[in-house]
Amino acid sequence: MIQLWVIEDHPEMRQAYYELINSAEDMRCAYSFSNCEDAIQELSTGHHPDIILLDIGLPGMNGIEGITVMKSIAPMVKIIIQTVYEDSDKIFRAICAGAIGYILKQSSSEKILEAIRETEAGGSPISARIAVKVLSIFSKFHIPENNYGLTAREKEILHLLVEGFTNVQISKKIFLSPHTVGTHIKNIYSKLQVHSRSEMVAKALKENLI
Amino acid sequence: MIQLWVIEDHPEMRQAYYELINSAEDMRCAYSFSNCEDAIQELSTGHHPDIILLDIGLPGMNGIEGITVMKSIAPMVKIIIQTVYEDSDKIFRAICAGAIGYILKQSSSEKILEAIRETEAGGSPISARIAVKVLSIFSKFHIPENNYGLTAREKEILHLLVEGFTNVQISKKIFLSPHTVGTHIKNIYSKLQVHSRSEMVAKALKENLI
DNA sequence: CAAGAAATACCGCAAACGCGGTATTTACTC
DNA sequence: GAGTAAATACCGCGTTTGCGGTATTTCTTG
CATH class of the missing domain: 3.40.50.2300 (Response regulator)
Structure with a gap:
């Protein structure tokens, strides 16, 4: 009933x-x-x-x-x-x-x-x-598959960046040299056309790149 | 038909x-x-x-x-x-x-x-x-009116931070000393319980604090 | 009015970042 | 097998951040 x-x-x-x-x-x-x-x-x-x-x-x-x-x-x-x-x-x-x-x-x-x-x-x-x-x-939440040509490695690092890790923390997490992480981030910046972490995180979240 | x-x-x-x-x-x-x-x-x-x-x-x-x-x-x-x-x-x-x-x-x-x-x-x-x-x-898009007790000024600065501005840029934009901006950011960090801009931006966007 | 919150301002220093380089190894494609 | 893209690694330098302080002014509220 x-x-x-x-x-x-x-x-x-x-x-x-x-x-x-x-x-x-x-x-x-x-x-x-x-x-x-x-x-x-x-x-x-x-x-x-x-x-x-x-x-x-x-x-x-x-x-x-x-x-x-x-x-x-x-x-x-x-x-x-x-x-x-x-x-x-x-x-x-x-x-x-x-x-x-x-x-x-x-x-x-x-x-x-x-x-x-x-x-x-x-x-x-x-x-x-x-x-x-x-x-x-x-x-409206439609995702315009805009990868910006990010590679798998770059996406992986992007994920960790969005979670707030520093370059050194990331390097330890994925067994890379901090320099390499820095290079990847440089490349992500140029692909997303941003100039700071905040901008990058914002763009990644807003456009569902994560 | x-x-x-x-x-x-x-x-x-x-x-x-x-x-x-x-x-x-x-x-x-x-x-x-x-x-x-x-x-x-x-x-x-x-x-x-x-x-x-x-x-x-x-x-x-x-x-x-x-x-x-x-x-x-x-x-x-x-x-x-x-x-x-x-x-x-x-x-x-x-x-x-x-x-x-x-x-x-x-x-x-x-x-x-x-x-x-x-x-x-x-x-x-x-x-x-x-x-x-x-x-x-x-x-999942439910907004849990979680202000974290942010003041109006802090919210204003949070907005600018999410847009990727540096402390100095923000200080010029809202006619404050860069030190003051720094202080506000410190306070935002402690209220949101984060320790970096990336984390803050991510939290702000994920929880619709913007 | 007294108390407290918010906004404002300043200092200093270690750590992290942003960005300009260069270069090697690996992997996939034509 | 040559060429290309990706991933990897390193350097240096100036800027920015993160965070520990302290302190004054303004505004709100009991």
């Missing part, structure tokens, strides 16, 4: 979700709240459900803050977000805050029940239209 | 997908290939479908390379990946390469058809179990 709570400010919607969930024989909605604050108070008493169905765009404390607080009180609780918004930034923040599912409000009753079951089974239900946004955020 | 191609190395599976798609009255599978190379050759002639259903884990050219090549020939083609793997790294690479959907091979026929329709409608169908991995990659 999957235990659920619903947080939703529209009374009719709240009632609709409550009834939908309780109509399924494998799940039960114990409480429905009109805002995050009430749910947090109830969580504080030690009770907690398996899954919380959360409407984003609530009055008072916003949904994303709510997720953060609820996850800090009851980290095991899985939060499925329901939204009318398809704003990339909101989605990104919600995911970072720890939401596990993200479905559109116009989803059908079957989709909602399915999403709950998928969540219970360890999955992350995400509406296709939301997923587009999620993937588009991802593609 | 949604035009599809299928790329799948198992003959029975290939045939099954082919028939499944053609059994739906709103879509049509024109070609089915056993490998990416053949599909790429056909793409090169100028023909292309709306959507390609691609099996990942193909012989010869691997699926991810395949996506990259196909997207370069026909950028408008939407690629849905089918996989048995749930490997985060593979998923990440496929998304970066430009795949738009990601569904598990054990998905039901209805789910597959639904995924195709969602893709055509501009969505990104992602199986709940795959989405878990996607979101877990995301949560």
Whole structure:
């Protein structure tokens, strides 16, 4: 029996979700709240459900803050977000805050029940239209295979440089003379077109050369 | 009418997908290939479908390379990946390469058809179990508001340090004595618990202190 | 106002770095 | 087998850093 709570400010919607969930024989909605604050108070008493169905765009404390607080009180609780918004930034923040599912409000009753079951089974239900946004955020992290023509040895040394080792420490670590390490670093500098370790480390991390 | 191609190395599976798609009255599978190379050759002639259903884990050219090549020939083609793997790294690479959907091979026929329709409608169908991995990659970008108690001045200097300026350059830029800059850096070091610029820059970038 | 935090400034010295060289050995390619 | 790229090693010198101090001024806050 999957235990659920619903947080939703529209009374009719709240009632609709409550009834939908309780109509399924494998799940039960114990409480429905009109805002995050009430749910947090109830969580504080030690009770907690398996899954919380959360409407984003609530009055008072916003949904994303709510997720953060609820996850800090009851980290095991899985939060499925329901939204009318398809704003990339909101989605990104919600995911970072720890939401596990993200479905559109116009989803059908079957989709909602399915999403709950998928969540219970360890999955992350995400509406296709939301997923587009999620993937588009991802593609920004696309790595433009810019090796700058670094050789294997240079990459190895770059790794150690990023970890903050000095030339001498590196030379001992990879059994080279400190002079050789210096030469490699000189070459890395000229390939990356930088003139200091800080710049190099910054470039390596920003462009995922590590 | 949604035009599809299928790329799948198992003959029975290939045939099954082919028939499944053609059994739906709103879509049509024109070609089915056993490998990416053949599909790429056909793409090169100028023909292309709306959507390609691609099996990942193909012989010869691997699926991810395949996506990259196909997207370069026909950028408008939407690629849905089918996989048995749930490997985060593979998923990440496929998304970066430009795949738009990601569904598990054990998905039901209805789910597959639904995924195709969602893709055509501009969505990104992602199986709940795959989405878990996607979101877990995301949560790594979670910013743990860890200021380490840095003051505004220290943050300002940290910014400049990450950009690779020397103490003297910084002192000129913000109208301070080089000694003062040195003092601030000493303090930053002790707050971040690092002992070199490289370490500091790495920590600042990795933990989004910048 | 008194206390404390932050920002400012200065000193000195050992260690490390940045960069200009040169040169040999190894390995892969044509 | 000649040619090239990579990895290796060494030198020297001026600059920069890292870190141990101390100390004054400003700002905030109880």
